[in-house]
Amino acid sequence: MKPINEMKMSFESRSCNESFARSSVAAFIAVLDPNVEELSDIKTAVSEAVTNCIVHGYKENIGKVYIHVKIFEGARIQISIKDKGCGISDVKKAMEPLYTSCENGERAGLGFSIMESFMDKLKVRSKPGKGTSVTLEKSIVSKGK
Amino acid sequence: MPVEIDIDEKSVTAYISGEIDHHNAAGLRSKIDEAVENAYPEVLILDFGGVTFMDSSGIGLVMGRYKLMKNLSGKVFVENAPRQIKKVLRMAGIEKMLSEKSGKEVLV
Ligand SMILES: Nc1ncnc2c1ncn2[C@@H]1O[C@H](COP(=O)(O)OP(=O)(O)OP(=O)(O)O)[C@@H](O)[C@H]1O
Numbered sequence A: 001m002k003p004i005n006e007m008k009m010s011f012e013s014r015s016c017n018e019s020f021a022r023s024s025v026a027a028f029i030a031v032l033d034p035n036v037e038e039l040s041d042i043k044t045a046v047s048e049a050v051t052n053c054i055v056h057g058y059k060e061n062i063g064k065v066y067i068h069v070k071i072f073e074g075a076r077i078q079i080s081i082k083d084k085g086c087g088i089s090d091v092k093k094a095m096e097p098l099y100t101s102c103e104n105g106e107r108a109g110l111g112f113s114i115m116e117s118f119m120d121k122l123k124v125r126s127k128p129g130k131g132t133s134v135t136l137e138k139s140i141v142s143k144g145k
Numbered sequence B: 001m002p003v004e005i006d007i008d009e010k011s012v013t014a015y016i017s018g019e020i021d022h023h024n025a026a027g028l029r030s031k032i033d034e035a036v037e038n039a040y041p042e043v044l045i046l047d048f049g050g051v052t053f054m055d056s057s058g059i060g061l062v063m064g065r066y067k068l069m070k071n072l073s074g075k076v077f078v079e080n081a082p083r084q085i086k087k088v089l090r091m092a093g094i095e096k097m098l099s100e101k102s103g104k105e106v107l108v
């Protein structure tokens, strides 16, 4: 199916860009008139995926984070968020609630759980040494209500 | 990332406002921990009344402070979280405890 509108952006994996990334996606989809909850759900899911690219994908290095948003007929939104970082060797395990590879005790291991429950669909593809791609989907049903 | 800290005899209250994400969490953490390590309170109150956005970094922040307070045999209360912030907190099982004393959200 062909999207009726789309947007691509890329930026450096600096933590100061996390807020820029989620706000940009929110601004792009504003024409669909999402309500407060839908908008907040999408911003949160985007923030999770982008933060994962920065924290886990590239770690201390600086690389590029790629976002591609497509809007389809019926107010369906597809957001893909990608890095060319270290990749994930066991995606199934990484997606388990509370699993985190961070050892400093400051990460909850709930990023994927939040993406899954705040969006309609979540797909993760990853190759160790090549990078990770996360695809999120949600339909806007509220029309502002 | 603004946080205002009130210290009294038994408690430290951190009034957090703005957005809690990975970028902002480190600064918040160090300010809150500094106050806790100076005051050794029985209760740490995290007031989320002014928080406009939060992702899992905020859950990490709450859980990390929970561990810190547990080491001091203290408690953590989360107060005034707006609806959307509560939705995120709920992912971690930070549930409303119908405590007669506080009626506050406690980490369980
Ligand atoms: N883009 C990525 N590149 C490499 N590894 C990743 C990436 N995204 C996730 N991971 C791995 O999957 C694990 C789980 O991710 P998830 O977002 O659920 O939790 P977290 O980031 O560890 O903690 P939280 O998101 O709660 O702060 C991470 O700890 C990491 O090992």
Ligand SMILES: [Mg+2]
Residues within 6 Å of the ligand: A048, A051, A052, A110, A111, A112, B056
């Ligand atoms: Mg994460």
